[in-house]
Amino acid sequence: MNITRRAAIAGAAAAGFGLASGPAFANEKLRIGKSIGSSFPFSGADYGKAKGFFAAVGIDAEVSVFRGDGQMQQALAAGAIDIGLGSGPGMGYAAKGVPGIAVAAMASEPRNMSLVVMKNGPIKSVDDLKGKRVGVTTAGSLTDWLTRKLSATKGWGPEGIEVTPMGEMRTRLAAMKSGELAGSVNSIQETFNLVQAGEGRLLATFGDAVPDFHTHVIFAHRKLIAEKPEVLRNFLRAWFRTAAYMRDNRAETVKFIAQTMKLPESVIEASYDYEISMLSFDGAFNPKAVETIRHSLKDLGILERVPEAKELFLPGFAPVKL
Numbered sequence: 525m526n527i528t529r530r531a532a533i534a535g536a537a538a539a540g541f542g543l544a545s546g547p548a549f550a551n552e553k554l555r556i557g558k559s560i561g562s563s564f565p566f567s568g569a570d571y572g573k574a575k576g577f578f579a580a581v582g583i584d585a586e587v588s589v590f591r592g593d594g595q596m597q598q599a600l601a602a603g604a605i606d607i608g609l610g611s612g613p614g615m616g617y618a619a620k621g622v623p624g625i626a627v628a629a630m631a632s633e634p635r636n637m638s639l640v641v642m643k644n645g646p647i648k649s650v651d652d653l654k655g656k657r658v659g660v661t662t663a664g665s666l667t668d669w670l671t672r673k674l675s676a677t678k679g680w681g682p683e684g685i686e687v688t689p690m691g692e693m694r695t696r697l698a699a700m701k702s703g704e705l706a707g708s709v710n711s712i713q714e715t716f717n718l719v720q721a722g723e724g725r726l727l728a729t730f731g732d733a734v735p736d737f738h739t740h741v742i743f744a745h746r747k748l749i750a751e752k753p754e755v756l757r758n759f760l761r762a763w764f765r766t767a768a769y770m771r772d773n774r775a776e777t778v779k780f781i782a783q784t785m786k787l788p789e790s791v792i793e794a795s796y797d798y799e800i801s802m803l804s805f806d807g808a809f810n811p812k813a814v815e816t817i818r819h820s821l822k823d824l825g826i827l828e829r830v831p832e833a834k835e836l837f838l839p840g841f842a843p844v845k846l
Contacts, residue, residue, distance in 0.1 A: 612817045637729065
């Protein structure tokens with residue numbers, strides 16, 4: 525009787541395991557590209573992999589990092605990645621023919637984006653930036669868009685601040701120290717890190733300036749969408765399980781994200797509430813945010829026309845139900 529009972533239990537367990545990791549899920553390699561490495565939300569890719577959330581749905585996640593939206597979109601165009609983690613303005617690339625399209629929203633208004641200047645530099649307010657050079661990651665990136673949007677909001681037009689793509693923060697910091705740049709648009713962590721190091725000063729954040737917006741979105745290659753839609757759905761389920769875990773486990777999340785971003789835990793702790801408060805936990809698109817992005821793409825010179833919403837994102841994959 526004991527042997528029979530143990531055999532039955534083992535058989536049931538094996539059957540249950542088969543439901544979670546059977547042929548439909550077995551060893552599906554998924555190449556995930558982060559548009560930048562210095563991002564709290566994008567670090568969810570590393571966290572989900574480390575916690576086993578992707579493996580639980582049969583996904584072998586391969587995570588890579590790029591130097592901004594432009595480079596990440598090039599990787600999508602080349603078929604080098606299947607999933608892209610990028611910015612709301614990056615949705616405009618789909619209208620340019622890039623074979624990647626947004627399938628889920630990752631975050632709302634940019635509470636985690638900021639303007640930093642040198643601590644003892646000449647820039648004292650946002651008004652001092654008119655006609656000055658401000659560093660961003662790459663052309664067409666979120667940092668590019670926010671700088672142009674700020675300039676337009678101030679009544680200077682999208683070119684009122686000279687946007688200067690310079691890649692990584694260390695390059696922009698060197699240019700700020702030399703006086704080549706007046707400031708830089710950074711993640712809130714990069715800014716807090718410079719402030720705590722006694723080098724930088726927080727000039728402004730962008731959360732209030734852009735209330736209806738998707739700061740970050742998830743892109744999928746159209747080949748993945750067409751050929752393996754269920755793999756994409758499993759990825760999204762795992763992604764939003766990771767987001768919920770980040771929300772519900774603050775101390776552990778701070779520790780992991782600090783290691784991933786190679787920043788002090790004090791910096792991540794200080795920025796945690798900014799980040800979690802803007803995260804999406806189901807990927808649903810906000811129609812007002814889509815409208816903001818849709819019209820801004822032409823206003824800011826990223827596209828020559830106002831694209832239709834259907835050109836920017838693909839419905840049917842979000843909201844995600846866990």
